[in-house]
Amino acid sequence: MSSTTIFARASGGGRAGVSVYRLSGPDAGDLLVRLTGKRGEPRLARRVLVKDDDGLIDDGLALWFPGPQSFTGEDVVELHLHGSLAVERRLAEALQNLGAIPAGPGEFTLRAFANGKMDLTQAEGLADLLEAETILQHKQAMAQMRGALREAADEWRRDLIQAMAMLDAAVDFPDEEDVPGAIAEQARPAVDRVRRSLSEVLAGSAGARRVQEGIRVAIIGPPNAGKSTLFNKIVDSERAIVSAEAGTTRDTISERLDIAGHLVTLIDTAGIRSEGQSAIELEGIKRAEQAAASADLRLIAWPAGAGPLPQWLSKLEEPGDLRLATRADEAPSESDALAIASSNPSSIAGLLTALTERLDDMASPGLAATERQRTLLSAARDLLDGFGAEGAEPEVLSEKLRAASRRLEELTGRIAPDDILDDIFSSFCIGK
Numbered sequence: 001m002s003s004t005t006i007f008a009r010a011s012g013g014g015r016a017g018v019s020v021y022r023l024s025g026p027d028a029g030d031l032l033v034r035l036t037g038k039r040g041e042p043r044l045a046r047r048v049l050v051k052d053d054d055g056l057i058d059d060g061l062a063l064w065f066p067g068p069q070s071f072t073g074e075d076v077v078e079l080h081l082h083g084s085l086a087v088e089r090r091l092a093e094a095l096q097n098l099g100a101i102p103a104g105p106g107e108f109t110l111r112a113f114a115n116g117k118m119d120l121t122q123a124e125g126l127a128d129l130l131e132a133e134t135i136l137q138h139k140q141a142m143a144q145m146r147g148a149l150r151e152a153a154d155e156w157r158r159d160l161i162q163a164m165a166m167l168d169a170a171v172d173f174p175d176e177e178d179v180p181g182a183i184a185e186q187a188r189p190a191v192d193r194v195r196r197s198l199s200e201v202l203a204g205s206a207g208a209r210r211v212q213e214g215i216r217v218a219i220i221g222p223p224n225a226g227k228s229t230l231f232n233k234i235v236d237s238e239r240a241i242v243s244a245e246a247g248t249t250r251d252t253i254s255e256r257l258d259i260a261g262h263l264v265t266l267i268d269t270a271g272i273r274s275e276g277q278s279a280i281e282l283e284g285i286k287r288a289e290q291a292a293a294s295a296d297l298r299l300i301a302w303p304a305g306a307g308p309l310p311q312w313l314s315k316l317e318e319p320g321d322l323r324l325a326t327r328a329d330e331a332p333s334e335s336d337a338l339a340i341a342s343s344n345p346s347s348i349a350g351l352l353t354a355l356t357e358r359l360d361d362m363a364s365p366g367l368a369a370t371e372r373q374r375t376l377l378s379a380a381r382d383l384l385d386g387f388g389a390e391g392a393e394p395e396v397l398s399e400k401l402r403a404a405s406r407r408l409e410e411l412t413g414r415i416a417p418d419d420i421l422d423d424i425f426s427s428f429c430i431g432k
Contacts, residue, residue, distance in 0.1 A: 016083025
């Protein structure tokens with residue numbers, strides 16, 4: 001338990017109808033008494049007048065959460081007051097005069113972790129939930145925050161500990177010719193089960209990462225292929241300049257949007273052709289090619305009736321990209337590309353359906369959403385590869401399992417270097 005009591009505004013900044021202020025630490029209850037006259041019943045909201053030596057600060061609600069039955073595991077107070085900057089300043093001054101200190105980013109959650117109220121994967125899930133913009137991000141973050149990865153890690157670790165116990169028993173019978181090998185074989189099913197499960201989670205980690213980080217989709221094609229018109233239709237806004245004059249778009253334009261629960265950054269690019277006509281156009285082509293290379297998915301716009309896709313454009317194509325026969329209302333499409341007439345709402349609806357199918361293939365909620373999680377799970381799996389190879393001594397096998405178990409302890413935070421904790425919790429907002 002910390003010896004200091006911290007406070008922060010737990011709701012958004014600026015003016016608001018109601019703002020929530022949180023205190024946590026050994027003096028939280030006493031501070032509540034000093035400010036309002038009494039603690040009140042635990043977990044029961046009551047109307048209070050918040051006062052300091054200079055008079056009334058505000059009229060609001062107070063809740064008292066005695067530890068350890070609180071978010072942080074410490075004594076916690078919440079004050080629901082009017083969302084006024086003047087109230088916030090007066091309250092902060094009063095709390096500091098009474099010995100409380102302002103909380104740092106993520107300090108409440110860090111205390112919850114330190115007091116065993118959540119593990120490290122749940123803290124990461126909470127961070128993702130605070131940043132969630134789409135329903136899929138919300139679903140993935142909630143599963144993480146509710147302990148889905150921790151539960152899986154605990155089960156993997158139990159299996160490894162059981163296998164280690166078998167191998168350690170083999171070490172006790174070094175003179176029995178068949179015993180070590182037989183015991184190693186008994187340990188193999190549990191180890192294989194963990195390795196398969198880790199591989200399955202890692203196989204879905206790319207999709208989980210895309211749910212968390214979003215998917216970059218670039219519209220690429222030659223000048224005057226209708227890319228900007230298509231961009232505007234998808235984002236439902238006149239974001240890009242549209243003109244009959246070729247080469248209107250000189251730089252990349254992007255917009256974040258929610259497509260069927262997926263966070264998408266849609267990018268409109270300058271027209272690409274084999275030979276640019278000016279230094280400005282060449283720079284636009286360069287940026288378009290860079291956007292295409294860095295995108296997760298490309299919509300390749302090629303005008304209907306213009307013949308086969310040229311090599312200088314097809315070289316930017318990746319498996320899974322969508323080929324679009326744009327301006328299909330002006331000429332018949334002779335390719336198997338998806339015909340797009342931007343003036344036809346059903347055509348845009350068809351494109352969104354096809355795009356959603358691609359997005360669903362690329363991204364789905366999973367357990368290993370962060371690079372830290374993927375790295376540790378991959379390290380644990382690698383240690384289990386080739387378990388029980390011919391000639392391996394029980395001591396060597398047991399040490400590999402012990403090392404894999406340590407990676408899982410790092411995952412949940414049983415082993416947690418300070419720099420890792422600083423990196424995770426510093427990403428939180430103040431007040432959480």
